[in-house]
Amino acid sequence: SSHEHKLNFRKSKEACLSYIQDALLQKQWKRAAEFLTCYVESLEKDYSREHIGPSEMIWRVGTEILWHHPQSSMKEFNCFMEQMKTLGVKRYLKVCLEHVFHLLCNGQIDEAYQNLSLAESWRFGEQTAIQDKEMKLIEAYRGLLDYYSWSKQKNILLENSEDGFSDLAVEQEMHGYFRKAAVNLKEIIKIPGVWDVFVKCYVDLLEFYGDHNEARQVLNEYAYNSKFPANPNAHVYLYQFLKRQGESKKSLISALKILHDIVPSHELMIDFNTMLQKSKKRKKRRLGLEVIFAALDYAGWKENAKAWSCLARQVKQIVISEKHLDWIKQEWNSRKDWWPAFHFSRYLAKRNWQENKSLSYEKALVAGILLGKGCKYFKYVSRQGCKAQLKRFRMLKRFVNRHNPVYLRISG
Amino acid sequence: RDFNERCAQCSEVNWGLTDGGRFYCRSCHNVTERTREVVNTDFITNSRVQTISKGLGKQEKNDGGCEWYICEGFQLVLKKQAEALEALGVCPQMKDEILCNFWRCYLQKSKQAYCKRPAGETVKALSVCESSTDVDSDPERPSLLHLLSLSESEGDLQTDCSFASSVSKVSESTSVYSGSVDGSLYLMKNQKEKLRMTMPMTLSFCYMALLWLREPITLSELLRFVVEGHIPYLNVFQHFPEKMKLCGLDLRIFCVESWPVYEEVFNKMHELAAFLDLPRFPDITDSCFLHPDMLCMKYLMEANLPDELHNWTCRVVKKIGIGEVDFLTLMPGNKSTRKVKYDVLAAAVIVVVLKLLFLLDDHYEWLLSEFAEERNKSNTEGGPYFEFKKWYEMVKQSLDVKQKKLDEERAKSLWRCEKPLFYSVKNKSKVLKRRQMVVNLQNQFGKLSGSVRCAEKPNPSSFQLSWSEENTDGSCFHGHSLKGVLQEKCGLLTAMNPDYWLCTVKLCNEKLCGHLAHYREVEFPQSYHFILGLFSFLLRIQPSYIHDEVCMIEHKLFNKKLYKKLKYNTVLRK
Numbered sequence: 001s002s003h004e005h006k007l008n009f010r011k012s013k014e015a016c017l018s019y020i021q022d023a024l025l026q027k028q029w030k031r032a033a034e035f036l037t038c039y040v041e042s043l044e045k046d047y048s049r050e051h052i053g054p055s056e057m058i059w060r061v062g063t064e065i066l067w068h069h070p071q072s073s074m075k076e077f078n079c080f081m082e083q084m085k086t087l088g089v090k091r092y093l094k095v096c097l098e099h100v101f102h103l104l105c106n107g108q109i110d111e112a113y114q115n116l117s118l119a120e121s122w123r124f125g126e127q128t129a130i131q132d133k134e135m136k137l138i139e140a141y142r143g144l145l146d147y148y149s150w151s152k153q154k155n156i157l158l159e160n161s162e163d164g165f166s167d168l169a170v171e172q173e174m175h176g177y178f179r180k181a182a183v184n185l186k187e188i189i190k191i192p193g194v195w196d197v198f199v200k201c202y203v204d205l206l207e208f209y210g211d212h213n214e215a216r217q218v219l220n221e222y223a224y225n226s227k228f229p230a231n232p233n234a235h236v237y238l239y240q241f242l243k244r245q246g247e248s249k250k251s252l253i254s255a256l257k258i259l260h261d262i263v264p265s266h267e268l269m270i271d272f273n274t275m276l277q278k279s280k281k282r283k284k285r286r287l288g289l290e291v292i293f294a295a296l297d298y299a300g301w302k303e304n305a306k307a308w309s310c311l312a313r314q315v316k317q318i319v320i321s322e323k324h325l326d327w328i329k330q331e332w333n334s335r336k337d338w339w340p341a342f343h344f345s346r347y348l349a350k351r352n353w354q355e356n357k358s359l360s361y362e363k364a365l366v367a368g369i370l371l372g373k374g375c376k377y378f379k380y381v382s383r384q385g386c387k388a389q390l391k392r393f394r395m396l397k398r399f400v401n402r403h404n405p406v407y408l409r410i411s412g
Numbered sequence: 413r414d415f416n417e418r419c420a421q422c423s424e425v426n427w428g429l430t431d432g433g434r435f436y437c438r439s440c441h442n443v444t445e446r447t448r449e450v451v452n453t454d455f456i457t458n459s460r461v462q463t464i465s466k467g468l469g470k471q472e473k474n475d476g477g478c479e480w481y482i483c484e485g486f487q488l489v490l491k492k493q494a495e496a497l498e499a500l501g502v503c504p505q506m507k508d509e510i511l512c513n514f515w516r517c518y519l520q521k522s523k524q525a526y527c528k529r530p531a532g533e534t535v536k537a538l539s540v541c542e543s544s545t546d547v548d549s550d551p552e553r554p555s556l557l558h559l560l561s562l563s564e565s566e567g568d569l570q571t572d573c574s575f576a577s578s579v580s581k582v583s584e585s586t587s588v589y590s591g592s593v594d595g596s597l598y599l600m601k602n603q604k605e606k607l608r609m610t611m612p613m614t615l616s617f618c619y620m621a622l623l624w625l626r627e628p629i630t631l632s633e634l635l636r637f638v639v640e641g642h643i644p645y646l647n648v649f650q651h652f653p654e655k656m657k658l659c660g661l662d663l664r665i666f667c668v669e670s671w672p673v674y675e676e677v678f679n680k681m682h683e684l685a686a687f688l689d690l691p692r693f694p695d696i697t698d699s700c701f702l703h704p705d706m707l708c709m710k711y712l713m714e715a716n717l718p719d720e721l722h723n724w725t726c727r728v729v730k731k732i733g734i735g736e737v738d739f740l741t742l743m744p745g746n747k748s749t750r751k752v753k754y755d756v757l758a759a760a761v762i763v764v765v766l767k768l769l770f771l772l773d774d775h776y777e778w779l780l781s782e783f784a785e786e787r788n789k790s791n792t793e794g795g796p797y798f799e800f801k802k803w804y805e806m807v808k809q810s811l812d813v814k815q816k817k818l819d820e821e822r823a824k825s826l827w828r829c830e831k832p833l834f835y836s837v838k839n840k841s842k843v844l845k846r847r848q849m850v851v852n853l854q855n856q857f858g859k860l861s862g863s864v865r866c867a868e869k870p871n872p873s874s875f876q877l878s879w880s881e882e883n884t885d886g887s888c889f890h891g892h893s894l895k896g897v898l899q900e901k902c903g904l905l906t907a908m909n910p911d912y913w914l915c916t917v918k919l920c921n922e923k924l925c926g927h928l929a930h931y932r933e934v935e936f937p938q939s940y941h942f943i944l945g946l947f948s949f950l951l952r953i954q955p956s957y958i959h960d961e962v963c964m965i966e967h968k969l970f971n972k973k974l975y976k977k978l979k980y981n982t983v984l985r986k
Contacts, residue, residue, distance in 0.1 A: 030860065038824040047835050062857070
């Protein structure tokens with residue numbers, strides 16, 4: 001008969017581990033520590049066939065416990081990390097890196113820097129080549145800390161120059177940090193990946209030293225190189241850079257186009273729409289309408305008065321010109337079934353009126369045009385507005401009444 | 413004694429016997445190769461083997477160790493276990509006479525000592541090449557390397573890569589393979605012929621001795637005491653004297669990484685009894701603790717069931733003849749009689765009785781319980797009637813708590829001990845470093861554990877669940893009456909329940925598939941599962957074992973009816 005129920009070392013440690021995991025999920029740090037104390041002896045057994053061995057488990061679990069346990073200290077944490085570094089050579093750099101992250105979270109920048117430097121100098125036969133990726137990350141983070149130091153020096157310099165002092169030593173130091181940072185940051189962003197913080201810092205450095213071409217190239221690569229994972233931030237950074245450089249509306253618009261495709265609800269859509277509305281090209285204006293409607297599809301924008309004012313402005317302009325009503329019709333077609341309940345309910349009318357009169361004004365305008373003067377939102381808000389004797393609401397009422405036939409054409 | 417030669421070293425005639433059965437000179441402590449020949453094979457009740465401290469009379473090796481044999485190690489283990497049992501209350505006769513004699517008999521029968529020179533084996537160092545002329549060159553004998561790659565169910569002692577690779581480079585010195593002289597030899601012996609000694613087998617020895625003396629400890633209790641740490645087993649080698657160095661293959665023999673399983677110890681015991689050619693064991697009569705009537709009483713109490721049920725268990729026992737002396741007493745070597753698991757048997761009897769009275773089909777027992785509840789509410793005179801529902805809730809609650817605690821303890825159990833274990837000298841520093849790290853981590857996280865981990869073992873107790881009649885909260889059901897489920901017919905008390913369902917209509921062939929029935933593959937009523945679960949917890953065995961016994965009892969009980977109606981019914985009318 002088989003003895004699969006036999007209680008042995010391995011089963012007992014598996015059970016122990018699941019107790020630890022339960023305790024961690026419930027944030028019972030003391031209990032987790034209790035069971036971990038019993039688990040650690042699995043280090044004395046060979047688990048080379050397992051996917052995740054006990055040494056890795058102990059590292060990860062122990063880190064969590066020591067980080068959160070009320071009686072634990074940074075000293076104990078560091079001591080533990082040093083032990084973990086000796087446990088598995090294949091994991092050495094990873095452990096170093098995570099240790100550095102914790103130090104940074106705790107505000108210990110200098111210790112973090114020391115650890116990074118130490119790790120950078122580590123060599124271990126063929127492991128060095130195998131752990132190449134981790135090494136690049138370590139160098140990158142050291143570069144980041146160098147940037148941080150550079151930034152501090154820069155601020156000191158600027159303060160001093162305001163006061164009329166010029167400090168050569170500080171300047172030299174600053175340049176030194178720049179060189180160190182630039183080298184490492186440049187390396188890491190060559191590798192496909194998501195490197196927002198490194199890119200930003202690197203571009204900052206380049207801009208300061210006037211190397212705008214390099215900066216532009218870096219940002220273009222980051223945004224448009226298909227090897228890199230799709231990253232909305234890449235486009236944001238590029239846009240912001242181009243704006244700083246005073247580039248033409250055309251290039252700004254082209255930078256934001258992809259962002260609209262990836263993240264139609266992005267906050268920059270307001271800027272985008274504003275630029276597009278003003279464009280002389282019909283296609284761009286058309287796109288502008290599409291952009292603003294798309295943004296307002298998202299719940300996060302419901303109470304954004306600026307967005308509504310963009311939409312209101314554009315809709316009003318179209319209605320007055322009596323040209324391109326079909327644009328509104330097209331946009332409204334896919335939305336007429338759900339936007340009324342989503343944006344223009346009576347409940348929302350009351351609430352918007354109470355909380356934000358400007359918001360309700362803009363929305364009422366849009367509602368009046370899209371749903372006609374009979375729509376509850378418009379009726380409520382305009383009545384309230386007129387009661388409160390606010391001029392613009394009276395004008396709003398007149399405007400919508402005058403253009404009511406538009407609604408009929410749109411909804412038809 | 414009868415050995416009159418002069419000592420080669422000091423020319424004195426002053427001999428004693430080592431544990432290994434070899435003669436040594438008491439004057440100069442020279443050990444010879446001569447072993448004491450045994451004239452008869454009966455029990456040697458009067459001879460006393462003198463033990464000597466391992467340091468003397470043995471060749472001292474460079475590292476302060478001495479030569480020792482595997483069976484000496486086991487002898488020490490048995491000694492420790494016997495002492496522990498004595499501390500638990502077992503009579504000293506067990507250690508001083510019975511166990512001792514069983515062991516000596518074993519050594520003799522397996523030709524490890526007390527006989528003419530062990531067949532074909534020398535204790536010279538095992539050389540690397542497999543075709544050593546010293547060892548029986550049996551082409552089927554597994555090579556050392558092969559042994560290393562065999563994975564027994566326990567641990568990964570052999571996966572230490574540095575060990576495996578170092579074998580090929582090793583020289584004649586045995587200290588690389590094993591601290592003992594015959595460690596490697598021991599593992600290579602053909603198991604079937606000579607019943608090679610293992611750690612679980614030490615418990616078989618203990619149990620055999622306990623059974624011989626009819627001590628009031630069942631096998632399940634013995635094993636529970638082992639797990640609870642009252643009987644040395646897990647790291648017992650740490651009590652070996654300093655000079656007995658343990659390393660290499662010794663670890664495979666003495667280090668256990670799993671708790672012994674009831675069946676394994678039980679079966680080995682019977683093999684052993686037959687191997688030793690033991691006569692019929694002392695009779696198990698109805699005044700013995702191991703008799704089903706006695707054990708049923710104990711388990712009924714522990715399960716918080718009414719004392720009145722004892723009448724019924726006795727009736728069943730009597731009806732199917734399992735209380736007979738000849739049935740219960742062990743007759744080694746007799747293949748026709750079924751080997752009796754006293755504890756499992758008693759538990760199974762209780763299960764059958766519960767089925768007889770309550771049916772346990774997930775309906776009837778609750779119905780009966782409702783009636784009893786009604787009666788108890790309206791009539792508070794006389795004792796309360798037993799209510800299955802109340803009993804279930806009470807016991808389940810306690811059981812759940814205990815089970816949870818047991819599960820946690822199992823997860824927290826520590827397997828390693830202070831004494832470091834290594835396969836070879838090469839391995840030593842790595843092992844010591846690891847050990848140091850483990851100790852550091854234990855200290856670090858131990859401090860963060862909050863409650864102090866109590867190093868005290870719980871006191872050994874025979875009862876795991878106890879219910880006191882003095883409690884006024886009504887938690888004790890011993891005194892409750894079964895009147896609610898019984899009726900009088902022709903002056904005789906019978907169960908109200910007219911039905912019975914068999915666990916299985918046909919018993920399997922134990923020899924073919926290892927079981928009489930298959931618990932897991934069929935769906936049984938929840939109440940049945942619960943009852944099995946309760947006894948499974950108390951006896952610390954799988955419910956399927958109890959289920960097997962239940963099937964066996966049922967088939968004995970309903971023997972006649974079964975053969976008549978085999979084809980048609982699975983539910984019988986009594």
